Amino acid sequence: MASLDTPLPAAATAAAAAASAADAGYALRARGLAKHYGATVAVDGIAFGVRRGEIVGLLGPNGAGKTTTINMVLGLLQPSAGSIQIEGIDLASHRSQALAHTNFAAVYAALPGNLTVYQNLRFFSLLYNVAAGASRIEQLLAEFDLQRLRATRSGLLSSGEQTRLALAKALLNSPRLLLLDEPTASLDPSAAVLVRARIRALAADSGCGILWTSHNMYEVEETCDRVLFLSRGRILLEGDPKRLPHAHGATTLEELFIRLAREPLEQQPGTGR
């Protein structure tokens, strides 16, 4: 195995340069990504990318492999095969550097409830090595309307307030790749609209790539630039959420989702399988 200091052969250097050029413009690239648990295949060699400034919806029924995929991108789960690059940095070999460009908010990863809102943000700003942590925290407290709750323990917040805190935490390090797992699930419609607008603006203004999972098809259609339909660990369909339903004989994204979730892979129109 070549050490880090060993010069790469010319062919390998050229291949690395070609891969690097292909990755330019992508916040996330996953190639041949697979996860097996013995004979069980959770994710079956999928390839996808999230471009800078793009919001990609990761859709699929329960057990489709969404959370497994997200856990692999977050470095919580080692793929059985394949590679993940975040901002062109290989996650397997440079985990810390790659994850420094990433952040996430997920319903299953609540922030420590025994810390206050401010303490949580301070803790995570240090954890993500944010240089101007104090000013960034104040900015996010204001942005997510959390100022009056700064001294409240997170465990005492309503679920909507906890969601806003999780989103504030997710933006602390101004990530280049943001993973959002049902980010508006606990929000009232008014707050959800504001959060969606905030996230769309984030992608447009900062060029942050966003991978978004949701079961709210209206939200996905409104927010995402592109969607990936995952089923049984494979990507069945990929495309613009506004055009995809009509292209596959459905009137809405929800109808298409239900059909894809219920019918076997081989019977899907237009999947090429």
Add this chain to the structure above:
Amino acid sequence: MKLRPIAAIVLRQLYLMRSSPTRVLPLIAWVAIDIVLWGFISRYLDSVTSSGINFIASLLGAVLFWDFFTRVMMGVTMAFFEDVWSRNFINLFASPLLISEYLTGLVLTGIATSLLGLVVMLLLATMLFGLPWLSLGLLLLPLLLILFMFGIALGILASAMVLRLGPASEWLVWPIPALLSPFVGAFYPLSTLPAWMRAVGHALPPSYVFESMRSVVAGHGYSGSGLSLGSALAALDILLAAWLFTGIYRQAVRTGLLARHSAESVS
């Protein structure tokens, strides 16, 4: 390693202690109770025996050292447990935090909490029972250092065990010091033990501390080579414990255990 992530781990514990007296009280209360209880027992033994043994120095001193060691271990372990209890692993390990940074943060927390306990013990033992700990002179430093290092090693080992076996295995951690205590000869010379227990004792760094302490109290000086061996063993134990923790962490990433650690039972 970066300083901010390490500071984050320490600061989190500081926040928890600052807001919760129930977390601070045990750091002081148990060691204070032990010192008072064993202080009176030692005083009583001094008054009824004519063996020439200074029980205050040898017995109470041993209690103080033993409690210090267990406090170091518990300091590291409790800091880890806070993350187990608050199901914080996903947030921690999906961040750029390195394992070395995490363990360093836990160890620094262990240092802070155990030093607090040590100060309380020294004050009580000196003021109430006249423990002549200053008579150990500079020897006190290597003795505490060995106990400190071994406490860190066991704290990391216990954390690795809980990471591997799940939150329900927490109860396995608490008896570890009691399990070791017969072998290290905290309250009696190693020569009291049968050969096989003595052999185990020689592999445990605290045994060199207690043998040296008793020897100095009895006016025989201490064994420099014994203390060097104790230090080397303790340093080796830290490396082994850190290696084990890292190995278990990597396995948890491979198997997906890390993302579902809050489950009560894991295989």
